[in-house]
Amino acid sequence: MPAITSTNVANAIVKLVAVDALPALMGNLVMGNLVNRDFEPSLAQAGDTINVPIPPTMVANNISEGGTVQTQNPALASAQIVLNTHAEATFQVPDVTKVLAVPDLLRLYMQPAMVALAEKIEFDLLNLYGQFTANTSLGAPATPLTEATIDAAETALFEAKVPANQPKYLVVDSTSYSVLRQIPRFSEFSSAGDAGLRALIDGAVGKIKDFYVFRSQYVPKTGTAPVTVHNLAFTKSALGLVMRRLPQPLPGTGAIAEYAELGNFGMRVTMSYQPNTLAQQFTVDVLYGVGVLRNAHGVQVRS
Numbered sequence: 001m002p003a004i005t006s007t008n009v010a011n012a013i014v015k016l017v018a019v020d021a022l023p024a025l026m027g028n029l030v031m032g033n034l035v036n037r038d039f040e041p042s043l044a045q046a047g048d049t050i051n052v053p054i055p056p057t058m059v060a061n062n063i064s065e066g067g068t069v070q071t072q073n074p075a076l077a078s079a080q081i082v083l084n085t086h087a088e089a090t091f092q093v094p095d096v097t098k099v100l101a102v103p104d105l106l107r108l109y110m111q112p113a114m115v116a117l118a119e120k121i122e123f124d125l126l127n128l129y130g131q132f133t134a135n136t137s138l139g140a141p142a143t144p145l146t147e148a149t150i151d152a153a154e155t156a157l158f159e160a161k162v163p164a165n166q167p168k169y170l171v172v173d174s175t176s177y178s179v180l181r182q183i184p185r186f187s188e189f190s191s192a193g194d195a196g197l198r199a200l201i202d203g204a205v206g207k208i209k210d211f212y213v214f215r216s217q218y219v220p221k222t223g224t225a226p227v228t229v230h231n232l233a234f235t236k237s238a239l240g241l242v243m244r245r246l247p248q249p250l251p252g253t254g255a256i257a258e259y260a261e262l263g264n265f266g267m268r269v270t271m272s273y274q275p276n277t278l279a280q281q282f283t284v285d286v287l288y289g290v291g292v293l294r295n296a297h298g299v300q301v302r303s
Helices: 006-027 103-126 147-159 174-181 194-202
Strands: 036-043 049-054 077-082 085-093 168-172 211-215 228-235 239-245 256-262 265-274 279-292 298-302
Touching: 006 103, 006 256, 006 265, 006 279, 036 049, 036 256, 036 265, 049 239, 077 239, 085 103, 103 239, 103 279, 147 168, 147 211, 147 228, 147 298, 168 174, 174 211, 174 228, 239 265
Parallel strands: 036 239, 168 211
Antiparallel strands: 049 077, 077 279, 085 279, 168 228, 228 298, 239 279, 256 265, 265 279
């Protein structure tokens, strides 16, 4: 059995933080868990451009009888996303050895940092609403969402040839979510069955007009009097979140880093000593970029 040394303890602490950090981040994401995620454990730096492969659009040609059939192998389509965001959150643990014996203490220090990273990713994804130009924006500023507006959004995605088996998502702000819960035909058990019961008792909209409905505090709002809320209806293939590894700290700096990677998410956790506070400092950072992959597979729903 190897001897317990300060180096072994330090490596164990960083690994413990890395194991707990990524699930904490994913648990605070809404949009990040709904979009197309692209992660590879390869090193990259801010400014790099990543080609995200997407299925090409093909059209079948009508071959007349007796004609020659020619097969064609179309190039795989791709969308380019720039890794333009290096987001980090830093926290300090005064007595770092305690986290090995009391895991809840680590979560107490780490949770605010994970929430900060999740907020940044959510904000960047939801602010892509202006790039969905293939479909006409629905709804009107300062106007509550209606059943007809949600129906029109689903119709727009159908007309855009979104596959029927592909889940559709509607992410709205808190006010719009409240309005949806109060649609008369939807909020009563007599007309909506179990869905109405959940909306009335649990406060959960669940699914309406083939959309899985989620709410987020980070849905963009623009203008003043009236304020325009930019809700978003989309499929997973409409948006992309690309993440890549950051390099290890330079030798001799005293910093120790570990990677946390799971389910097409990846981040780096670095531990270093902060002499000003006599405490161990943890930095959780991630390199990512966001972008629209399929313009026609999303539509802005204003309220």
